[in-house]
Amino acid sequence: MSIAETAGIVVVGASLAGLRGAEALRRNGYSGRLTVVGDEPYRPYDRPPLSKHVLSGELAPDATGLPELDTLDAQWRLGHAAVALDRAARTIRLANGTGLAYERLLIATGAQARPWPAASGGGLEGIFTLRGRDDAARLRTALAGGPARVLIVGAGLIGCEAASCCRDLGLPVTLVDPNPAPLARSLGTWIGSVVADCLRDAGVTFHAGAQVLRFAGDASGRVVRAHLADGRAVEADLVIVALGATRATDWLKGAGLMADAGGVTCDGACRVLGADGTPCPDIYAAGDVARWPNPLYGGRLMSVEHWGNAVAQAAHSGRNMLAPADDQRTYHHLPAFWSSQFGINIKAVGLSEGADAVAIVQGSRASRRFLAVYGRAGRSIAAVSFDQARWLPAYAEAITAGRAFPPIRDASDQGDYLALAPGFPPPRAASTLIEARHG
Template sequence: MSAAADAGIVVVGASLAGLRGAEALRRNGYAGRLTLIGDEPHRPYDRPPLSKHVLSGELAPDATELPLLVALDADWRLGHAAVGLDRVARTIRLADGAVLAYDRLLITTGAQARPWPAASSGALANIFTLRGRDDAAHLRAALARGPRRVLIVGAGLIGCEAASCCRDLGLPVTLLDPNPTPLARSLGTWIGGVIAECLKDSGVAFHPSARVLRFEGDASGRVVRADLADGRTIEADLVIVALGATRATDWLRDAGLMADAGGVTCDGACRVLAADGTTCPDIYAAGDVARWPNPLYGGRLVSVEHWGNAVAQGAHAARNMVAPAEDQHGYDHLPAFWSSQFGINIKAVGLSEGADSVAIVQGSRASRRFLAVYGRAGRSIAAVSFDQARWLPAYAEAIMAGSPYPPIRDASDQGRFATREPGFPPPRAASHADEARHV
């Protein structure tokens, strides 16, 4: 018997996916030793409120802790990140030097905010990222001091939500993005243009197709302006860098797994793949960090940074971890997300990447109350609603069924509609200065 045979199951990543996965282990009858490892000192907490209610001051950072839905009887190892994995010895090395054995392993380390490089003055004071609870607490304190001008770099979900929150607080805001509109890479420029109109109406100074080269500071080391690639300068005494995230996989660098900044590659049952493509039967992954072949999109490898996926995939991986090898279930989750910004509730289902057409099938773009459907090669692949979610569940079912595009015609409250190109920006190599990763 190996040294790890009685070590039980270890969950690396005290996240939403990790917590719900641990709870699912108990619900599925696992009664053995259970250990949860987290790099932050906090118990698992909810991230969506951080860029909304926490920044606004409506919610204290420590009020975001997730409830325990099942009695875990677990050993919590918080505040010490995993820094290495030895698959042969079945051990995990922590930052404090501790070495923990495991019998089975669930990886739920999630993602980390892409920082601005120190070489481009990213080490100046008052430059923030927003990913974790401490990030939100520090940023909230800085916003409460009343900066003269907030500059946000990146108009994805986090950047737009932060801009909306800052305007609600009465703070002057400038928002820069390398793309022609906000959310261009996830919604396309035609739908993204609606957000651009909202930005303008709310008083946000939006600069599309803008790239920051560097930040400049004063004698005290505090940021005072940004230098743009086109020669312009933007004054700011507080900067929020919202350029997406990279998956937290550095600790797996020498583990011999298919793991990189884009995630940990899994098979359809959430089992992690070794570098040679073989399955690791004792290691699973779930949540933001997992990259798996989604059968709803032709088996294409996808990774999804959405709340619902973290919950569902954590539970699915846990179920498979305690099931026999011959009873491994495939994971076919339909991605979904929501965002609240500028008084609009945005909800989306599916993956719009690769869409060649889009149509507003309910409401109108002019009213900013509508439901739009995305198609690819004649099939419906995604849908998004702006304050018009009544039909969204029906479109979600149609997308999962692989229905033609658009799948629903002649609905009782549906007018005439036309199809057009979504307007996705062309792909380009990512860098800190010109590319935001949008979800």
């Protein structure tokens, strides 16, 4: 491996976190060599429009570029993924065999869509995932062809947004999810049932509590149906697999870091931890790939796949990368996301995982215009609004301050409320992985 460039700061990941991290370095006074590495051939682009405006045809895939807010004067190494990290030599190897030396490194490789296993039909034609610009372009072309039967596997944010878009295009849609309600893992089944009603009213056939075992294809290798665990079969000529994401960490195997499919583990200052738990003074991480102890939730390790976190954590990491060891600031972040589906704007703040109560404090479920607050052990930990976001900033402040559940009483538009169990499905893992889509 030949080293093609002299050392400087290298940012691996040319998406939102990578771009904003590089800008933070320049903004904080770094004037040396700056290299940004990306596995895709495109300059950084915005992902939220992919499952909304691009799929609907309202926006071309190449019209999603992110604005560059600062003059970077960076070397862009696009179209060649990082495949290995040698910490001892302080070098990164790219897929084309090129080596890059670094003095300091920012890991911002994000996440990748969880694919359907090839052994159970994942290689059939007509099966799509949605994560990047090329994914959206291919899926948009396929949807424009007017498939007769669209099947979506997974009723998280991406699955529900895709279902909404397909119905707007007049396409028949079936949605299958193993949980009792859509968005059950992020909102609970009591609030998620509102989304289920929206699905059905829009004409989506929703199979709750159902699991796809395998896909079957025709003689040409194109998908024609899905076989469910309960013995049913669902006919489909286009399938969208929306089963969340895994963090892009394969290239870090053998590097001696605490990294796995759930992310790269960092300390509170966003410094990546070595396998022995010691922070690496020259390696930081930001965005979807970073897993860090959030002080707002008792130091619980979490990886937040949200647009706002990518921006804020990248800026924080860029600042800390240039600061001395005795001035490493701790990263605090209140998770937040939004989603537009079935004519409703859903906005959420906080981490609802572990909530033991939820209450609607404005509006009503029946009207589908409401604000709900989640509590745990008497404290407010999260809030979500369905077309009722007026008080959401106030609840965000209350959640950050650790106030009682629910913290705001006698508001001008607040009625009586009843606290109920949120109805979350059993957890999948001990660590907190917030797999909600950027928004």
